Amino acid sequence: MLPGVVGLIQATEVIKLILDNGVPLKGRLLLYDAMKMNFKEVSVSKDPECALCGISATITELIDYTKFCDAKPVTSAQEEFNSESFELSPFEFKTALEYDPTAVLIDVREQYEWEICHIDGARLIPTSSFDPKSSGLSKESSIYLYCYKGQRSIMALKELWKAGYTNLKNLKGGIDLWAEDIDPDMPQY
Amino acid sequence: MTLNNEEISRYSRHLTLPEVGMGGQLKLKEAKILMVGAGGLGSPLGMYLGAVGIGKLGIVDFDVVDHTNLHRQIAHAASDEGRPKVHSLRDTILAGNSNIEIDVHNTRLDRENVMELFEQYDVIADGSDNFETRYLINDAAYFTKKPLVSASIFRFHGQITIFDPDSGGPCYRCLYSEPPPAALVPS
Known part of the structure; x- marks a missing residue:
């Protein structure tokens, strides 16, 4: 049932974008926890250092995504602290x-x-x-x-x-x- | 673009909402949305986008309906087992609303096909289930300047947001600059 809730929120946001109405979920990450049955909102801002959309972007065309996602050694990678x-x-x-x-x-x-x-x-x-x-x-x-x-x-x-x-x-x-x-x-x- | 009498009747509860009205319904009819994924998220997403009268829906997926999908991928019926998910989802949507146009892409989204595909649509909706595709979609949406409505689920948690760096917002890489280590990726 979880995908239903999430997919419908996604559909709602698509429709709002098309209608250009309401407050879109831009710059806001909505987190849904079905077990606790709560929603949390975390604000997400543009990262000026972003490799794609930042000031000195290094990704200027599509890359090899298989390599990008597989190349991370398990030991050195640590979950980001948020x-x-x-x-x-x-x-x-x-x-x-x-x-x-x-x-x-x-x-x-x-x-x-x-x-x-x-x-x-x-x-x-x-x-x-x-x-x-x-x-x-x-x-x-x-x-x-x-x-x-x-x-x-x-x-x-x-x-x-x-x-x-x-x-x-x-x-x-x-x-x-x-x-x-x-x-x-x-x-x- | 106009609505025919059948559409006026079908969407009448929208037409009487000031937030939608005839102008809004026509915007929906003119809209072209590309959905990536015809599974758990794509099922409700596609069914509702179709029902509300989005003019053109594109659906990309390469998978076929499996018995283990049925408990959550509600667009697919038991009789669809073994069929491409894009066909099963298309048929379910059209059964409810045959006014809309659906383009199915029974293929895996990759570097070769993504740009040309994205160019044909106004908004991208990501309902994919792996990091490779997520980064591919993010980058292609950025290069083609398309807003990306992103959703993901894991066990009992869901995340939804809109990435639209072209209008000053963040992209997926602003949030997750690197994929998680392979050992932590849920299968």
Whole structure:
């Protein structure tokens, strides 16, 4: 049934392009998860370095696609890190935490920020001393990370990802947006 | 271009929608769409594009209908087993709406045929199932300046977007600059 849902969205977008009506799915990647039954949207922008459509493009005619797709050695290739794929909005983050029995919540800000405010149940591991190896975090757990605005936590998340952790979530907008969207009593700084 | 009386009656629920109307229905009739893939995505895509009155549909696929396709490739009936998918999908679409023109290309899309094919259409819809074809389609759509409505599925996940670098948007390579390693490619 999954192809039906996806094929019909594709048909809808074709028709909108022809009619030149509505907001087309350009620059936006729509992700559908049938098991969770949710849709997510990730914005995709033009890569100025793109080999095909970038400023100094190297692909100027059709190439050998069999070779292009087969030539990648398995060992050297690593899946690309896409920070947005780990992001959850404050609401999604809160819901996921509540329903995830293996959830471990990590605050990667510094001690002084922790003292201003923190999310209940969190454990503090400041980025200044963050090391996946000594963190004691289990790869079996779902690790939920947050910082002030979401930047430091994505760096910590990337370190964990490189170290082989797979189940990782980042609070989009950090505790600052959390205070706005979820906990109006929390101080913002 | 005009609509005949049968078409006016058939599309009347479109004609009364301000977002479509007679002008929009004529645009659909004038449109030429090329679909790559007549399988899981191509089935619903083709059936709806045909039903809404797209004037000319091109369908490219080289495969034949197999018993294991039937549970999800809904344009194909059990009696179509062994037939080229492009023929089976064409017949299903025309059974619903014989006003439209369908060009079938019972062949594998490759470097030799892709450019000439794309030139004949306004929009490309990618419902293919492998990375080689996906990069080929992306590059050819870029060179021929055709918008590409791209969809892909894997297990319980689907992705849909429009690549239109000619109007300032990204292309498939902006999103995935390299194919995944062979060991990670789902078969």
